[in-house]
Amino acid sequence: MATFDPSILQSILNKTKPESSENVNVVEVPPFQEWRFEVAAKDKLKLKLVDGTAEIFGTELSPNIEYAFQGSVKLCVFSFSGCKLQFWNCQPLSEYVSEESCVGQYLTLHLGLEKQRVVEGPRVLVIGGKDSGKTALCRTLASYAEKQDHQPMLVNLNPRDFQFVIPGNLSATAISDLFNLENVALGESVTTGPSFYHQKQPLAKTFGLEKFSDNVKLYRYLIQQLGKSVRKRLDNDIKVKKSGVIVDTPAFTIKEYDIIEEIVSSFNINVLLIVGSERLLVDLKKKMQNPAVTLLKLNKSSGCVDKDDKYERELQQRSIKEYFYGIDRLQLSPYSITVNLKDFIFVRPKETENVNLSFLSGDLADDDEAPRESVNYKQLAERVKTPGSDTLNNSILSLVDDSQIDTLRYLNSDDDDENLIKPFLDSSSLGFCYVQNCNDEKGKLTLLVPSPVQQLPTRTLLLTQFRYHE
Numbered sequence: 001m002a003t004f005d006p007s008i009l010q011s012i013l014n015k016t017k018p019e020s021s022e023n024v025n026v027v028e029v030p031p032f033q034e035w036r037f038e039v040a041a042k043d044k045l046k047l048k049l050v051d052g053t054a055e056i057f058g059t060e061l062s063p064n065i066e067y068a069f070q071g072s073v074k075l076c077v078f079s080f081s082g083c084k085l086q087f088w089n090c091q092p093l094s095e096y097v098s099e100e101s102c103v104g105q106y107l108t109l110h111l112g113l114e115k116q117r118v119v120e121g122p123r124v125l126v127i128g129g130k131d132s133g134k135t136a137l138c139r140t141l142a143s144y145a146e147k148q149d150h151q152p153m154l155v156n157l158n159p160r161d162f163q164f165v166i167p168g169n170l171s172a173t174a175i176s177d178l179f180n181l182e183n184v185a186l187g188e189s190v191t192t193g194p195s196f197y198h199q200k201q202p203l204a205k206t207f208g209l210e211k212f213s214d215n216v217k218l219y220r221y222l223i224q225q226l227g228k229s230v231r232k233r234l235d236n237d238i239k240v241k242k243s244g245v246i247v248d249t250p251a252f253t254i255k256e257y258d259i260i261e262e263i264v265s266s267f268n269i270n271v272l273l274i275v276g277s278e279r280l281l282v283d284l285k286k287k288m289q290n291p292a293v294t295l296l297k298l299n300k301s302s303g304c305v306d307k308d309d310k311y312e313r314e315l316q317q318r319s320i321k322e323y324f325y326g327i328d329r330l331q332l333s334p335y336s337i338t339v340n341l342k343d344f345i346f347v348r349p350k351e352t353e354n355v356n357l358s359f360l361s362g363d364l365a366d367d368d369e370a371p372r373e374s375v376n377y378k379q380l381a382e383r384v385k386t387p388g389s390d391t392l393n394n395s396i397l398s399l400v401d402d403s404q405i406d407t408l409r410y411l412n413s414d415d416d417d418e419n420l421i422k423p424f425l426d427s428s429s430l431g432f433c434y435v436q437n438c439n440d441e442k443g444k445l446t447l448l449v450p451s452p453v454q455q456l457p458t459r460t461l462l463l464t465q466f467r468y469h470e
Helices: 006-014 103-117 134-147 215-235 238-243 256-267 278-287 309-325 362-366 409-410 419-426
Strands: 024-031 033-037 044-052 069-071 073-078 083-088 096-100 122-127 153-156 169-174 204-205 244-249 273-277 296-297 335-340 345-349 380-382 397-401 428-441 444-449 460-467
Touching: 024 033, 024 073, 024 096, 033 044, 069 073, 069 296, 073 083, 073 134, 103 134, 103 273, 103 296, 122 134, 122 256, 134 153, 134 244, 134 273, 134 278, 153 215, 169 215, 204 215, 204 397, 204 428, 215 238, 215 256, 215 419, 256 278, 273 278, 345 409, 345 419, 380 419
Parallel strands: 122 244, 122 273, 153 244, 273 296, 345 460
Antiparallel strands: 024 083, 033 073, 033 096, 044 069, 044 083, 153 169, 169 204, 335 444, 345 380, 397 428, 397 460, 428 444
16 A cells, blocks of 8 residues: 655654755745746746745645645746745746736636525536636636635546546546645545545546547547536535536637537536637627526636647656656555456547537437437447557556446457447546556566555556556
8 A cells, every 4th residue: 555654744844944055035926916937847846935825726825834846837826915935946947926917807706606606506617728727717716615615526628637637537526625736636536545635536537538639529428428427426415516516628719619518518507718718709609599608708817828748748747657656745655566468358549530520419418318329439439459568568547447347248259349338438437557568478467556456446448548658
């Protein structure tokens, strides 16, 4: 089992000032302004709040506690009352105090959502262009709701992103505690190990591909499945239902209207926020005829920065590493196990081009009992009939619940019919493992898993497009 030394916590609490030999920089942030900084890939910036109050995307900084932000970080520290910060250990690539901040309009929006919670939890969808601040807005709204003793469901529909899971997943998580500011994935899940924070238990549907456009049919299908799971959670948890749902998305334009409509239907959206695009707002008003949905436009923050592919891949690799190994403050000890290749069924998502977005009708999206014949599952995923080192080495595998699959039948055949693919896609992920080595001659697979086990909890594994190199 992953271990945690209690002395680590005590050392953190006892540490009230940086070492005297370190060059400490001081930043004073006036009220309603924010300090923006960027850390290089191989650097680690240490930060402390020494006076006043401050927050990062709605999550408050604890006073006189050292925070470490390591590698490829672009953040801002906002203060309502004004604050004094210390930072050391490295010089940021850039850092400055900005008088411009979107937190004021975020707070106004939060207060409006609070009024809705008196009757029923709001179901909010956030859309906009690339690098427009959608995720920052979602994190801030979820953090403000948590401060009011709510437990909103934070939904991520961007497979390139990661919230309590690794990239390649669509996820939904009830937020019942502070976000871990030092963890790139916002915090630890119950499948990783011990944590200073309350561990989250995300619902995760593994998409397995990097971009939603790689298989729009599969993407829309998983949106429906995740929407069903979220609605079921709301029906069974009054506190979460009163808190509402906040949905983060990849970059959409009006060309993806069918997908937007799918999300609105699947999650019963009643508030649609458009970040930084007047044109998208106008186009949506023309197309969307649903009177139950309120459309609002928010300004794009001047602090938003363009993220290139190199930066995003660095974050993805870091999120995978932290899933297995933890962060500096709380390091985890993952385990390697060796299993027989023949004991497992491998399925992978199909990559397609020029997908017809009308493969699912709006009626199907609303109807949990829609006929299965309307979905061609062979267009969504396929069985890996000859798994080997060429396809498995360094890959990330999703452990898929096999309780609805006749595993004995499929282990003894190479069939990949609907009775295999459908339950594969309908099931949630139990966790993830990393393929350290595949020995084709011996038929053995060496896997890195976050918890000590003698065998995996499932025999069905979904092969994702993502790779990790230690």
